[in-house]
Amino acid sequence: MKRILGLWINGRWREEAVAENALLLDYLRDGLGLTGTKQGCDGGECGACTVLIDDQPRLACSTLAHSVAGRRVETVEGLATEGNISRLQRAFHEKLGTQCGFCTPGMLMAAEGLLRKNPHPGRDEIRSALAGNLCRCTGYVKIIESVEVAAGVPA
Amino acid sequence: MSMPDFQLLRPTTAADAVAMRAANAASRYVAGGTDLLPNIRRGLVEASVIIDLGNIAELTHIEFGSDALHIGAGTRLATIAGDAAIRSRFAALAQAAEAVAGPTHRAAATLGGNLCLDTRCVYYNQSEFWRESNDYCMKLKGEGCRVAKKSKRCYAAFSGDVAPALIALDAEIEILGPNGSRRIAIADFYRDDGMAWLTLAPDELLTGVHIPLCDGWTTAYEKVRVRGAIDFPLAGIAVALKRKGDTLEELRIACTGVSSRPLAVEGLDELKGKPLDAAALAIIVAQTEIAAGAMRTTLVEVLYRRGVAPVLARRITERLWNAAA
Numbered sequence: 381m382k383r384i385l386g387l388w389i390n391g392r393w394r395e396e397a398v399a400e401n402a403l404l405l406d407y408l409r410d411g412l413g414l415t416g417t418k419q420g421c422d423g424g425e426c427g428a429c430t431v432l433i434d435d436q437p438r439l440a441c442s443t444l445a446h447s448v449a450g451r452r453v454e455t456v457e458g459l460a461t462e463g464n465i466s467r468l469q470r471a472f473h474e475k476l477g478t479q480c481g482f483c484t485p486g487m488l489m490a491a492e493g494l495l496r497k498n499p500h501p502g503r504d505e506i507r508s509a510l511a512g513n514l515c516r517c518t519g520y521v522k523i524i525e526s527v528e529v530a531a532g533v534p535a
Numbered sequence: 536m537s538m539p540d541f542q543l544l545r546p547t548t549a550a551d552a553v554a555m556r557a558a559n560a561a562s563r564y565v566a567g568g569t570d571l572l573p574n575i576r577r578g579l580v581e582a583s584v585i586i587d588l589g590n591i592a593e594l595t596h597i598e599f600g601s602d603a604l605h606i607g608a609g610t611r612l613a614t615i616a617g618d619a620a621i622r623s624r625f626a627a628l629a630q631a632a633e634a635v636a637g638p639t640h641r642a643a644a645t646l647g648g649n650l651c652l653d654t655r656c657v658y659y660n661q662s663e664f665w666r667e668s669n670d671y672c673m674k675l676k677g678e679g680c681r682v683a684k685k686s687k688r689c690y691a692a693f694s695g696d697v698a699p700a701l702i703a704l705d706a707e708i709e710i711l712g713p714n715g716s717r718r719i720a721i722a723d724f725y726r727d728d729g730m731a732w733l734t735l736a737p738d739e740l741l742t743g744v745h746i747p748l749c750d751g752w753t754t755a756y757e758k759v760r761v762r763g764a765i766d767f768p769l770a771g772i773a774v775a776l777k778r779k780g781d782t783l784e785e786l787r788i789a790c791t792g793v794s795s796r797p798l799a800v801e802g803l804d805e806l807k808g809k810p811l812d813a814a815a816l817a818i819i820v821a822q823t824e825i826a827a828g829a830m831r832t833t834l835v836e837v838l839y840r841r842g843v844a845p846v847l848a849r850r851i852t853e854r855l856w857n858a859a860a
Contacts, residue, residue, distance in 0.1 A: 381542060383543075400541065400542055400543035401538045401539065401540055401541050401543065401585075402538070403538055403572065403576075406537070406538070422573070422576065423573040423576070423577065424569050424572075424573050424636075424640065425765075427637065427639060430639055436642050437638065437639050437642065438639055438642055438643055439569070439639045439640070439643070441572075441573070442567075442568050442569045442572045442573060442640075442643065443568060443572075443643065444543065444565070444568060444572070444585075444587065446543055446545070446587070447545075447568070447587055447589050490638075490639065507764075508638065508764075509638060511637045511638060511764035511765055512636065512637020512638055512639045512640060512764070512765055513637075
């Protein structure tokens with residue numbers, strides 16, 4: 381059954397009828413066409429579906445859409461402003477933090493959540509923040525270096 | 536696989552939640568959703584009504600009373616792990632909360648959810664296709680236990696990290712039912728049965744825990760797992776001890792991941808009033824071996840899990856003993 385859901389998506393308020401059983405992941409991808417958020421393991425094990433809910437990284441595959449009513453949801457599509465990719469995205473681009481790209485949106489959102497809370501994290505803090513995000517290309521070193529560059533650590 | 540259809544209810548008080556549960560026989564509670572929602576999607580759990588506990592403010596308190604710490608069941612694990620007072624005064628609890636999965640899980644997962652975590656088994660936590668191909672098992676749709684073929688019971692393992700810490704801390708659990716609330720020792724909350732591992736009645740709700748103040752004790756929780764950052768415990772050990780000079784005044788050890796319930800290691804009373812010497816450590820190892828009767832519920836060798844639990848118990852106890860000197 382559908383019910384009205386109101387929430388902020390990438391800074392814009394939306395209200396629409398959404399099925400009660402919809403996962404946030406399905407609502408974002410199928411309902412809004414925001415396919416940047418990836419569906420990976422579908423069981424909360426890989427982190428590919430990581431989005432920000434009120435600035436905190438959360439798994440969209442293990443979250444009911446209606447349970448975030450009224451909250452601020454941000455996806456990878458919301459990182460760029462006026463057509464310019466963010467400092468974090470640029471760091472991933474320049475430091476080769478992306479290989480096949482499938483884990484990248486989740487990595488970006490987990491890292492974005494960390495940098496908002498802690499603008500100058502150490503390597504261990506970055507590793508802890510990304511602990512729930514798997515990279516099937518195993519490009520972890522470059523990913524961590526990318527976050528370090530975004531945090532202002534000299535490359 | 537898509538989500539099966541269900542009706543979603545969002546109560547704002549614990550009493551409303553209990554009333555909704557009583558009114559809908561095929562309903563289930565969901566708190567953080569990190570365990571239940573993937574299980575529903577995989578066809579492990581069926582429910583036509585889901586009662587979302589995320590809007591109940593009265594279940595999210597952390598209060599230091601005169602004799603106990605009170606924590607609401609809806610408190611997020613990340614909140615518990617990050618609470619400075621809990622970290623310094625109830626180290627085992629903070630360490631256990633921090634040891635659960637990855638940061639995105641802990642931001643959603645709750646204390647109550649971790650205490651009620653479904654038991655896990657390599658024959659159960661699989662896709663419908665996998666389980667059907669394997670002719671299912673007694674925990675869901677099938678017959679017999681694949682882990683212990685002649686067994687009449689299910690050996691799926693309880694894998695929550697917080698429960699052993701609360702057993703070592705001698706905590707009590709608060710439960711709300713249609714006829715009011717009741718309090719029980721946390722050990723009595725569990726049963727040694729992979730299919731019915733909680734003593735919670737279907738119409739009851741876990742609302743919080745009460746942990747006696749333990750100033751003067753030192754406590755810790757540690758687990759071993761395949762991937763250090765995210766996995767469930769292959770074995771987890773919580774220790775709480777009180778040292779007075781050169782003698783051990785109190786010692787409690789509890790384990791998780793090695794049977795269908797988290798449980799206290801027994802037979803440690805004889806160590807009280809004595810120093811923690813080699814003979815005492817040998818008793819700790821022997822008694823933990825008895826408690827940690829892991830079965831083949833993970834891909835990792837049973838002998839490793841049975842062997843590592845006593846080693847963890849010995850190491851943590853020794854470390855706490857030295858730290859308390």
